[in-house]
Amino acid sequence: MYTYVQAADVSGFTARSIRIEVDVRDGLPVFEMVGYLASAVKEARERVRIAVGNLGFKFPAKRITINLSPANLKKEGNSFDLAIAVSLLIVFGYLPEEAARDTMFIGELGLDGEIHSVNGVLAMILKGREEGVKRFIVPYDNAFEGSVLSDVEVIGVSHLRDAIAHLDGSRPISPMRESFESFRKRLRSSDDFSDIIGQEQGKFAAEIAVSGMHNLLMVGPPGSGKTMLAKRIPTIMPALTMEESLEITRIYSICGLLTKEQPIIIDRPFRAPHHTCTQTALTGGGRTPTPGEITLAAKGILFLDELPEYSKSTIEVLRQPMEEGYITVSRLNGSQRYPCDCIFMAAMNPCRCGYFPDREKCRCTVGEIHRYLDKISEPLLDRMDMSVELAMPKFGLYGSHGETSEQIRERVERTIAIQQKRYRTEAFSYNSELSGHDMEKYCPLGSEEEEYLKEFFEEEECSMRRLTRIIRVARTIADREQSADITTDHLAQAITLRSINKKYWGGER
Numbered sequence: 001m002y003t004y005v006q007a008a009d010v011s012g013f014t015a016r017s018i019r020i021e022v023d024v025r026d027g028l029p030v031f032e033m034v035g036y037l038a039s040a041v042k043e044a045r046e047r048v049r050i051a052v053g054n055l056g057f058k059f060p061a062k063r064i065t066i067n068l069s070p071a072n073l074k075k076e077g078n079s080f081d082l083a084i085a086v087s088l089l090i091v092f093g094y095l096p097e098e099a100a101r102d103t104m105f106i107g108e109l110g111l112d113g114e115i116h117s118v119n120g121v122l123a124m125i126l127k128g129r130e131e132g133v134k135r136f137i138v139p140y141d142n143a144f145e146g147s148v149l150s151d152v153e154v155i156g157v158s159h160l161r162d163a164i165a166h167l168d169g170s171r172p173i174s175p176m177r178e179s180f181e182s183f184r185k186r187l188r189s190s191d192d193f194s195d196i197i198g199q200e201q202g203k204f205a206a207e208i209a210v211s212g213m214h215n216l217l218m219v220g221p222p223g224s225g226k227t228m229l230a231k232r233i234p235t236i237m238p239a240l241t242m243e244e245s246l247e248i249t250r251i252y253s254i255c256g257l258l259t260k261e262q263p264i265i266i267d268r269p270f271r272a273p274h275h276t277c278t279q280t281a282l283t284g285g286g287r288t289p290t291p292g293e294i295t296l297a298a299k300g301i302l303f304l305d306e307l308p309e310y311s312k313s314t315i316e317v318l319r320q321p322m323e324e325g326y327i328t329v330s331r332l333n334g335s336q337r338y339p340c341d342c343i344f345m346a347a348m349n350p351c352r353c354g355y356f357p358d359r360e361k362c363r364c365t366v367g368e369i370h371r372y373l374d375k376i377s378e379p380l381l382d383r384m385d386m387s388v389e390l391a392m393p394k395f396g397l398y399g400s401h402g403e404t405s406e407q408i409r410e411r412v413e414r415t416i417a418i419q420q421k422r423y424r425t426e427a428f429s430y431n432s433e434l435s436g437h438d439m440e441k442y443c444p445l446g447s448e449e450e451e452y453l454k455e456f457f458e459e460e461e462c463s464m465r466r467l468t469r470i471i472r473v474a475r476t477i478a479d480r481e482q483s484a485d486i487t488t489d490h491l492a493q494a495i496t497l498r499s500i501n502k503k504y505w506g507g508e509r
Contacts, residue, residue, distance in 0.1 A: 035068030212476030269300030
């Protein structure tokens with residue numbers, strides 16, 4: 001007898017639909033699995049055989065062959081056990097063949113029949129949905145990942161016995177259903193921009209960064225509030241749409257970073273890896289390529305605190321992803337393209353002790369200061385849309401509080417809406433994504449503005465990349481003020497937000 005059921009796995013960053021084919025016929029008793037299998041998949045044979053036997057089902061003394069198709073793809077992971085068990089129970093006559101129609105089975109089996117959670121379930125569900133699968137039977141702990149999808153049924157089971165009872169109709173299980181809004185209501189953040197006293201330029205730069213998806217570098221002495229400001233930036237970002245949430249959740253699901261308490265990513269990611277992290281941890285990779293911190297920060301913020309303390313080779317690999325919005329990791333076993341459309345933010349002290357240029361406090365020699373600052377290369381600085389200085393705040397335990405995060409977020413959403421309307425026919429949505437050709441179309445400058453920029457360009461001898469980023473930031477400042485045109489005032493503000501480069505690095509070198 002022959003039958004098949006649908007399963008899936010994850011290879012690197014991609015979910016793949018796999019067909020489990022089972023054939024049982026007369027011959028010497030053999031239980032064989034074929035289809036280019038990794039060790040973990042080969043071991044599924046024993047897990048399934050013992051789990052099915054422990055439930056009281058008998059294996060016939062026949063030749064049993066299981067094929068995982070397509071045969072040219074190496075099958076990896078632990079997601080095939082449930083599908084294999086169901087397919088065997090169908091060919092043995094314990095379950096009706098129609099029970100598995102239009103259904104994908106995902107899950108690992110314990111020897112007692114318990115169904116354990118696996119990584120990448122949401123990615124597999126989305127892949128199956130693309131191919132027309134309407135019902136998914138998955139581990140109970142993973143079921144909430146797909147519970148917001150209204151056009152498919154996601155059924156969570158904790159034991160093989162429950163899956164069998166559902167499939168034979170003796171004890172049906174209702175699909176998991178929870179609205180996207182119900183997850184959103186669980187959000188509670190105690191951080192707020194009103195906690196920050198002073199630092200008006202830093203807060204203004206943060207608002208512009210979020211409004212146009214611009215990169216931001218903050219320089220200042222210890223205790224000036226750089227990290228405090230960065231941690232509150234997600235509170236002024238617009239809420240994720242359901243599509244964005246599913247995209248981020250798919251990434252976290254593949255990486256095994258979802259929990260029972262947070263089965264869906266609703267808030268914007270804020271990733272702040274320690275300065276000891278490696279290139280692979282930051283950008284992704286490994287023998288089998290997996291996403292790194294820059295991908296886990298997609299649609300949110302990647303924040304590198306104490307930037308010069310990172311290995312220079314580690315932070316230099318960010319240059320291409322910062323420019324292109326994606327990163328391609330190639331290894332002998334495969335190549336993966338990961339998204340990294342995040343805002344890159346960094347904070348640093350102006351020297352190792354942190355108090356330069358205050359020579360009364362600074363304990364560093366001139367050589368030490370130069371060596372410390374030279375850890376940040378000019379090409380990396382060129383890719384920062386804004387570089388602002390946060391001075392040490394004046395004494396005041398309970399100073400006057402500024403705008404709340406909600407007030408700033410309303411303005412940010414208005415600015416983003418202007419961009420989305422302007423670029424509705426384009427493949428991009430933010431000012432930071434404007435190419436040279438696009439800037440000619442969307443950032444026209446008057447003769448006065450052109451002359452202003454020309455004087456700045458010749459006086460500072462800056463690169464065209466820096467000039468381009470100044471115009472992009474000026475476009476965002478103009479959108480914030482709901483101005484259709486970019487004025488010299490907008491350009492001046494954008495230049496001011498890059499002015500500390502000359503103070504600390506001697507300008508363009």
